[in-house]
Amino acid sequence: ANTNTPTLYSIRMRAAQGGPHEQGGKHISGGERLVQSPDVNQAVLELMDKASNHSRGPFDFLNLIVEEIPWEELKLLPPLPVQTEQVASVEAGRDLALTLVGKCGVSPAAGKLGLQLIQSMGHVRGAVVLDAHTGERLDDRGERGVRVSRLDWRPGSYERWLDQHPGLTNPRTKEALALATKVSAAPGAVAELCWSDDPDYVTGYVAAPHLGYCRITRLKSPGEEHGGRVFFIHRSVDLDTYLTFLEQTPVWIGWED
Ligand code: WAQ
Ligand code: MG
Ligand code: MG
Ligand code: MG
Incomplete structure (x- = not known):
C-alpha cells in the first residue's frame, strides 16, 4: 500500500x-x-x-x-450562514419555525405536519422526508428514518469558522451546521426542521439553501425526549438520487486553505 x-x-x-x-x-x-x-x-x-x-x-x-x-x-461545501432568533416560549419558537419554512416554500399544511411529526418522534434515529407541498412522507425507511452520513468538517475549517462565530462553541452546533449544510445541498432540498431528542437541549433550527442556518432558542420544553428532523423536498426530485446524496456522497464542510 x-x-x-x-x-x-x-x-x-x-x-x-x-x-x-x-x-x-x-x-x-x-x-x-x-x-x-x-x-x-x-x-x-x-x-x-x-x-x-x-x-x-x-x-x-x-x-x-x-x-x-x-x-x-469527496465534495467540499462551505457552511451555511448562521443566525440566532431568541424566542420567549416554545409556542413562539414553533410559530417562527412555521413562518420560516413557509418562506422557503413549504406549504402551511406540510409545515404543521412536520412539526407534529417531530413532536411525536421518540426513537427514530434518522430523519423523515416530506413532500414540501402536501406533507406526504416520501421515504420508505420507516422506524429507522434516513440517516445522513459521510460528512465532517474539513481539517482546520471548523477552527476558522469558530474565529468568526466566537459565541457558538457548542459541539451540537458544530455537528448540526455540518449536517444542515449537506442536507441543504441535496437535489430538491426545500427546508429542514430540527430539534434534539436529548431532554437537556431545547435550541433547534430551520435551515434551507437561501435562508441559511437559523437557530431558534426554544423549540421544546426542557425534559422533553421527543425530537427529530424533517427534510422537506420537491416532489419532482428523484428519491433515489436524493437519498444516495445524503447517505453516500462524502462531503467535507469548509474551505480550501
Ligand atoms: N441523519 C439524519 N437524522 C439525524 C442524524 C443524521 N445524521 N442525526 C440525528 N438525526 C435525527 C434523529 O432523529 C435524532 O434523534 C434527531 O435528529 C436529533 O438529533 O444550537 O442535537 O443529535 O445550533 O439530538 C440543534 C443544534 C441540535 C442547534 C440538534 O440533535 C444549535 C441535535 P440530535
Ligand atoms: Mg444523536
Ligand atoms: Mg447528532
Ligand atoms: Mg439526540
Missing part, C-alpha cells in the same frame, strides 16, 4: 438501550465522521464519548462501522 497518501474513512456510530435499534431498542445516540487515517482513533474515541453518559440514558448496544471512502468522491 502507498503509505504517503492518507486514506479517507467514514465512521458511523449508533447506540441504543433495550437491544439493537432493529430489535426495538430505544435510540440513545448516533454520530458520523469522515476523517483521514491518522485521525481515525481519535474520532472513534470521540464517538464513544458522545454515546457514553448520554442524557437519554445508558446504551446496551453500540454499532460502529469504519469504511474506506475513495478521495475522488
Whole structure:
C-alpha cells in the first residue's frame, strides 16, 4: 500500500438501550465522521464519548462501522450562514419555525405536519422526508428514518469558522451546521426542521439553501425526549438520487486553505 497518501474513512456510530435499534431498542445516540487515517482513533474515541453518559440514558448496544471512502468522491461545501432568533416560549419558537419554512416554500399544511411529526418522534434515529407541498412522507425507511452520513468538517475549517462565530462553541452546533449544510445541498432540498431528542437541549433550527442556518432558542420544553428532523423536498426530485446524496456522497464542510 502507498503509505504517503492518507486514506479517507467514514465512521458511523449508533447506540441504543433495550437491544439493537432493529430489535426495538430505544435510540440513545448516533454520530458520523469522515476523517483521514491518522485521525481515525481519535474520532472513534470521540464517538464513544458522545454515546457514553448520554442524557437519554445508558446504551446496551453500540454499532460502529469504519469504511474506506475513495478521495475522488469527496465534495467540499462551505457552511451555511448562521443566525440566532431568541424566542420567549416554545409556542413562539414553533410559530417562527412555521413562518420560516413557509418562506422557503413549504406549504402551511406540510409545515404543521412536520412539526407534529417531530413532536411525536421518540426513537427514530434518522430523519423523515416530506413532500414540501402536501406533507406526504416520501421515504420508505420507516422506524429507522434516513440517516445522513459521510460528512465532517474539513481539517482546520471548523477552527476558522469558530474565529468568526466566537459565541457558538457548542459541539451540537458544530455537528448540526455540518449536517444542515449537506442536507441543504441535496437535489430538491426545500427546508429542514430540527430539534434534539436529548431532554437537556431545547435550541433547534430551520435551515434551507437561501435562508441559511437559523437557530431558534426554544423549540421544546426542557425534559422533553421527543425530537427529530424533517427534510422537506420537491416532489419532482428523484428519491433515489436524493437519498444516495445524503447517505453516500462524502462531503467535507469548509474551505480550501
Ligand atoms: N441523519 C439524519 N437524522 C439525524 C442524524 C443524521 N445524521 N442525526 C440525528 N438525526 C435525527 C434523529 O432523529 C435524532 O434523534 C434527531 O435528529 C436529533 O438529533 O444550537 O442535537 O443529535 O445550533 O439530538 C440543534 C443544534 C441540535 C442547534 C440538534 O440533535 C444549535 C441535535 P440530535
Ligand atoms: Mg444523536
Ligand atoms: Mg447528532
Ligand atoms: Mg439526540
